[in-house]
């Protein structure tokens with residue numbers, strides 16, 4: 001493709017310093033401004049032809065329409081649900097992400113939450129800090145021999161499967177795109193969601209947030225699950241319906257939830273966060289030194305490639321591609 005001139009980039013979140021360094025070494029002027037309000041961003045964006053974000057910056061149509069010169073939105077991470085890709089596409093702005101940079105970190109946090117749910121580690125640690133020595137209250141259950149349902153068998157789902165198999169879990173799953181013959185080679189038996197819900201001791205979701213995945217676990221699906229099923233959401237808030245989850249926790253249909261992500265971040269739903277069987281993190285899936293270094297480097301190099309006119313592996317060019325994440329990250333523009 002033809003080279004694209006990028007002179008000034010705004011980094012609106014805490015992105016690894018290597019990103020700024022690489023961009024500057026390639027002649028791009030970089031400004032870092034964090035915690036901007038929507039109005040601040042709208043006022044600021046017109047001065048830039050590139051924007052680098054993580055998940056907290058909401059790149060809405062208002063922001064995109066206010067950006068007279070913007071040519072690229074770089075997401076140093078995986079999910080692009082905080083970017084209005086349709087609005088960007090209409091204006092010819094390229095949206096790109098770095099989907100593999102934080103896969104291992106997100107998978108490791110998912111496994112940490114699964115294991116913490118089985119042994120009540122966060123609750124036991126809080127109890128110890130309060131001066132207690134309560135061995136009965138925190139009776140757990142082995143992961144060994146239990147069934148883990150993985151909804152979304154992409155990069156992270158695959159890594160979660162192999163790690164939890166090493167604890168002796170049986171892994172089953174569902175994905176509308178990844179073929180069952182492929183997941184069979186990872187030791188994951190695929191089935192319909194109707195078949196999957198009643199079988200699982202644990203369920204973890206690893207899909208993007210899209211209209212078809214919002215509320216995937218809801219009152220109806222919880223009712224089909226085993227009583228006491230434990231669930232983890234390290235993907236996006238809203239894939240597990242938060243109100244339905246709270247109802248399921250209160251009725252004990254759900255025995256515990258590990259949540260890294262929320263519909264609103266920070267979450268306003270305090271009843272959910274404060275529930276005794278909920279353990280939660282402030283969206284930490286990608287918050288490791290290694291993941292941040294990879295994502296910061298990848299997004300900077302992808303932008304430099306674009307400036308040099310190289311092909312754009314990693315570009316999201318239309319909402320159609322977003323619907324099918326298999327094609328999202330390998331499309332050449």
Ligand SMILES: NC(=O)c1ccc[n+]([C@@H]2O[C@H](COP(=O)([O-])OP(=O)(O)OC[C@H]3O[C@@H](n4cnc5c(N)ncnc54)[C@H](O)[C@@H]3O)[C@@H](O)[C@H]2O)c1
Nearest residue numbers: 078079106152153154155156177207208234235285286325
């Ligand atoms: N907590 C964090 O910090 C963190 C870190 C990285 C990624 N994420 C989230 O995790 C999500 C998954 O990341 P990934 O790298 O594995 O993405 P991926 O694209 O590799 O995998 C997603 C999978 O979901 C499948 N899918 C789509 N619709 C589905 C449906 N209705 N039911 C079941 N499966 C469906 C896709 O076919 C794909 O295989 C990202 O979209 C992102 O939102 C969160």
Ligand SMILES: O=C(O)[C@H](O)COP(=O)(O)O
Nearest residue numbers: 054055056077078079286
């Ligand atoms: O989609 C992602 O990459 C993760 O949710 C990480 O988001 P973050 O970069 O805001 O930590």
